[in-house]
Amino acid sequence: MSTPVWTTLVDCEELHTALGRPEVVVVDCRFALPDPDAGEAAWQRSHVPGARYAHLDRDLSGPHAPGKGRHPWPSASAFADTLAGWGVDADHQVVAYDDGDGAFAARLWCLLRAAGFARVAVLDGGWARWQALGLPVTGDQPVPAPVAVRSLSWRMPPLEAASVQTHLASGGLLVDARAGERFRGEVEPIDRVAGHVPGAVNRPYAQNLRDGRFKPAAELRREFESLLGARGAGEMVAMCGSGVTACHHLLAMAHAGLEGARLYGGSWSGWIEDPARPVATGV
Numbered sequence: 001m002s003t004p005v006w007t008t009l010v011d012c013e014e015l016h017t018a019l020g021r022p023e024v025v026v027v028d029c030r031f032a033l034p035d036p037d038a039g040e041a042a043w044q045r046s047h048v049p050g051a052r053y054a055h056l057d058r059d060l061s062g063p064h065a066p067g068k069g070r071h072p073w074p075s076a077s078a079f080a081d082t083l084a085g086w087g088v089d090a091d092h093q094v095v096a097y098d099d100g101d102g103a104f105a106a107r108l109w110c111l112l113r114a115a116g117f118a119r120v121a122v123l124d125g126g127w128a129r130w131q132a133l134g135l136p137v138t139g140d141q142p143v144p145a146p147v148a149v150r151s152l153s154w155r156m157p158p159l160e161a162a163s164v165q166t167h168l169a170s171g172g173l174l175v176d177a178r179a180g181e182r183f184r185g186e187v188e189p190i191d192r193v194a195g196h197v198p199g200a201v202n203r204p205y206a207q208n209l210r211d212g213r214f215k216p217a218a219e220l221r222r223e224f225e226s227l228l229g230a231r232g233a234g235e236m237v238a239m240c241g242s243g244v245t246a247c248h249h250l251l252a253m254a255h256a257g258l259e260g261a262r263l264y265g266g267s268w269s270g271w272i273e274d275p276a277r278p279v280a281t282g283v
Contacts, residue, residue, distance in 0.1 A: 004093050006121035008109075008255035009214055012130050015095055015123060019049055019136075025092045025144075026051040029060070029104040030127065033190075039098075046137045048097065048123075048130060052086045052144065056244070060107050069270030070190075070242035071107075073158050079111060080152040087144030090117055097123035097130070101209055103245040110247035110263065113254075114156045122251060125213045158265025159237060161277065167237055168199040173228060177205040177240040177249050178268070185281030190241060193272040198280040200239065203227060205248035214255060221256035234260030239267040 004010075004018050018024045028051040030039035036057055043053040054060055059082045062074035074082075088094060094112060096105035105122045112120040123130065131137070159167070168174055176196050181187050183202040188194035196202070207223070208214055215223075228236060233253060238246035243265045253261050264270075271277055 005119055006093060006095065007118060008121055008251060009124040010095055010121040011124055012133055012135060015048075016133075016135050018093075023091065023093055025086065025088050025094050027054050027086065027094060027096045027105075027108060028052065028127075029054045029056070029096050029098040029108055030100075031056040031098065031104045039104075042099070044139065044141070046139055048127075049136055049138045049140075050142050051097075052142060054082075054086075054096070054104075054108055056104055056107065060104075060111060067161055067266050067270050067273050069266035069268070069273075071244050073154075073243065073265045074111070076115070076152045076154055079115065080149050083152075084147050084149040085144070087147050089147045089150060093119040093121075095121050095123055097126045099127040101206060101212070101248070102126055102214070102251070103205065103248045106247040106251040107244050109251050113250075114154050114158075115152050116155045128212060156262065158243060158263040161264075161266060161271055161274070164197070164237060164239075164264050168197075171231075171235075173231055173236045174200040174264070175227065175236060175238050175246075175249060176200045176202050176268070177238060177246045178202070179204050179206075182241070184283060185279075191269050191272060193279060195279040195281040196268070197239070197271055198278050200280075201227070202283075203249070205240070205245045205252075208248055208252040214252060217256045220252050221258060224253055224256060224258055228258075232260065233258035234262075236261040237264050238262070239264035241267055242269045243267045 032038040098104040185195035238249040240246040
């Protein structure tokens with residue numbers, strides 16, 4: 001069997017055939033914002049064989065810092081330590097999954113891509129489809145083979161608020177991945193201020209999916225090219241509430257062959273930390 005090379009999405013059936021190969025590392029990213037311990041508890045009960053667990057707050061985010069939002073981007077050194085603990089280095093093919101719509105798994109995909117990893121993919125359909133297909137699960141917790149902590153740097157770090165303002169002023173596209181009612185400021189269940197960054201446009205990340213899986217690449221390409229207009233993919237910045245679900249857009253675009261879009265790391269929760277920044281409501 002040839003060495004798998006999956007760079008955006010991978011089907012459950014394909015991953016199943018590759019389980020047990022030493023170069024394939026699976027990471028369970030299940031998480032629930034209302035109950036931060038629920039995902040890890042679910043992993044302890046049952047998971048894809050060999051899957052490590054990634055906690056959104058502990059492993060895929062850093063400590064709070066001004067302007068960084070609710071889920072700050074971790075430092076390169078902290079993320080390098082996390083990868084070493086999982087036994088992961090650049091020689092591995094990493095596959096991430098969650099039990100929702102792929103947003104938490106996409107956060108890990110985005111981090112690894114920003115660190116220069118190429119062979120990283122999200123399990124299309126995630127835990128729900130894996131179970132629906134009757135594929136093997138286990139409660140056994142893996143003991144990863146240790147790897148040395150290697151120096152790591154962010155090749156494409158997320159943007160700060162000032163850079164986003166410059167981006168907008170120069171005609172760049174800022175796409176907010178939150179649900180429409182949050183973008184318009186009609187409801188705000190999480191953050192203290194409702195609304196959106198003036199100049200941003202809304203595309204809820206759920207629009208990347210159909211029946212729990214990502215839409216075909218050609219369809220996603222048409223949709224994002226319509227959103228981009230005359231701009232290239234590199235002229236788009238994605239944001240959301242805290243820099244997590246926006247990663248879903250970056251993954252969907254890469255799957256569609258549209259590389260180069262950036263992430264606004266602090267996103268809405270970081271934007272509103274400065275009360276002097278403007279807030280828009282409506283469409």
